[in-house]
Amino acid sequence: MCGRFVATTTPQQLALLFDAVLDDPLVDQWTANFNVAPTTQILHLTGSVTSDGEERVLRRAHWGLLPAWSKDRSRAASMINARSETLAEKPSFRPLLATHRCVVPVDGYYEWKTTDVDPRVKQPKQPYFVRSADASPLAIAGLWTTWRDPQRGGEQVRSCSLITTAPNARLAAIHDRMPCILDGDDVDEWLCAPEPPLHLLRTAPDDRLSATTVSTAVNNVRNKGPELIEPTRTTLF
Numbered sequence: 001m002c003g004r005f006v007a008t009t010t011p012q013q014l015a016l017l018f019d020a021v022l023d024d025p026l027v028d029q030w031t032a033n034f035n036v037a038p039t040t041q042i043l044h045l046t047g048s049v050t051s052d053g054e055e056r057v058l059r060r061a062h063w064g065l066l067p068a069w070s071k072d073r074s075r076a077a078s079m080i081n082a083r084s085e086t087l088a089e090k091p092s093f094r095p096l097l098a099t100h101r102c103v104v105p106v107d108g109y110y111e112w113k114t115t116d117v118d119p120r121v122k123q124p125k126q127p128y129f130v131r132s133a134d135a136s137p138l139a140i141a142g143l144w145t146t147w148r149d150p151q152r153g154g155e156q157v158r159s160c161s162l163i164t165t166a167p168n169a170r171l172a173a174i175h176d177r178m179p180c181i182l183d184g185d186d187v188d189e190w191l192c193a194p195e196p197p198l199h200l201l202r203t204a205p206d207d208r209l210s211a212t213t214v215s216t217a218v219n220n221v222r223n224k225g226p227e228l229i230e231p232t233r234t235t236l237f
Helices: 011-017 073-078 185-192
Strands: 004-007 033-036 041-050 053-063 081-083 101-106 109-112 127-132 138-149 155-165 209-213
Touching: 004 101, 011 041, 011 053, 041 138, 041 185, 053 185, 101 155, 101 185
Parallel strands: 053 155, 081 155
Antiparallel strands: 004 033, 004 109, 041 053, 041 101, 101 138, 109 127, 127 209, 138 155
16 A cells, blocks of 8 residues: 655646646645655646646645545555555545546655564564655556535535555565556546546556665654655565
């Protein structure tokens, strides 16, 4: 799964990088965060086809999908990720595939090693920081929707999930899942194709990402500084 990530590229920079319109009245409140946690506000990119061509929009969303039929926000924490293999089967995700696809830009994400870990030993799992090999932002495939909060007078809430798939050979040494990363023209196809391009939800090549061990300080969501991505004892690849 992907349960924490890093967001340090400014919204303005992301809008330029992804050729998008920045549409968020609270963008001035954005701050760099090296430990983005579920159920918080994150940036996501949507696309549409207009008479003038394709248009991309960058705005905020609640991380953790809130289906339209949700009674409250309690489900969101369990719906931060969606498995690519079952998207077309799950009632929470299947209706979104046609017109509610999105991309979540991140500067890297954290994963905790579960492979070859003895569950009987009570100790913190080793966190890794995973990022693009060239340190550029990653575009993770996702799904979004809107929900009206009955506890806030029907206020409309936009929410999203990140899509995950099986890991490549290198990342399999850490965890059994990885986010679906889109590159180049795949971003346009995922956002704007008339039919869901599920073939894009594939495992990234081994050399696409690098992973380094980092401090267990990332385990505490209150820690949000740049020291969290400093390598510790070793570099896996």
